[in-house]
Amino acid sequence: MISRAAVYPYGRTDSSFHRSNPKGETMKKTLLAACAATALLLAAASSATAGAGGLSEARAATAQFQRFDAAVAAGYSAEVIDLNGLACIDDIEHHTGGMGIHYLNPAYFDRLVNGHFVDGNVDASTPEAVIYEPTANGRMRLVAVEYIVTKEGWEASHGAGAPAPSLFGQEFEPVLAGNRYGLPDFYELHAWIWKNNPLGMHNDWNPTVTCANA
Numbered sequence: 001m002i003s004r005a006a007v008y009p010y011g012r013t014d015s016s017f018h019r020s021n022p023k024g025e026t027m028k029k030t031l032l033a034a035c036a037a038t039a040l041l042l043a044a045a046s047s048a049t050a051g052a053g054g055l056s057e058a059r060a061a062t063a064q065f066q067r068f069d070a071a072v073a074a075g076y077s078a079e080v081i082d083l084n085g086l087a088c089i090d091d092i093e094h095h096t097g098g099m100g101i102h103y104l105n106p107a108y109f110d111r112l113v114n115g116h117f118v119d120g121n122v123d124a125s126t127p128e129a130v131i132y133e134p135t136a137n138g139r140m141r142l143v144a145v146e147y148i149v150t151k152e153g154w155e156a157s158h159g160a161g162a163p164a165p166s167l168f169g170q171e172f173e174p175v176l177a178g179n180r181y182g183l184p185d186f187y188e189l190h191a192w193i194w195k196n197n198p199l200g201m202h203n204d205w206n207p208t209v210t211c212a213n214a
């Protein structure tokens, strides 16, 4: 079941986050246990895998989500709403293009502990959000994935003042507090792996994506 959060559920408040995904806590604990067990292995392997293509990995991991129901079932159940109540995100400022509707998987997002983000991380095969374009015939077309990590969570994991994260050889874009999502400073990277973007694989906006059918 999809829940709509009143504010951007990227983690502005703990409660909106967990309300949108009642099973999140259990899932997270399971994931954390699994992560702890594999952290050392991953650390050992990272030097070998860093810089590998990655986009094919992201495609392989998310191909199943071309079926929208499969994404919801996998935990991408929090529909992202901006502060104006818009779910289908397009460039209302410069009209460069659209993104679509973001569905966040809270299990992949930073944890919020006592008002502070921790455990910030990014992984090519587990994007924090999958993005759909509503089509004229009422379907949801998978178009992109987005990796999102708060600056606070990222620095909690990688040290104060740590450089911005990168994936696919591309540095994330910083988005400062005061943004349309009501989030504190965060880093994000889009990958248009399911719909070609004439402006580039990692541009925020895709001129071929429209919210006209939302």
Ligand SMILES: [Cu+2]
Residues within 6 Å of the ligand: 089, 099, 102, 131, 146, 190
């Ligand atoms: Cu986006």
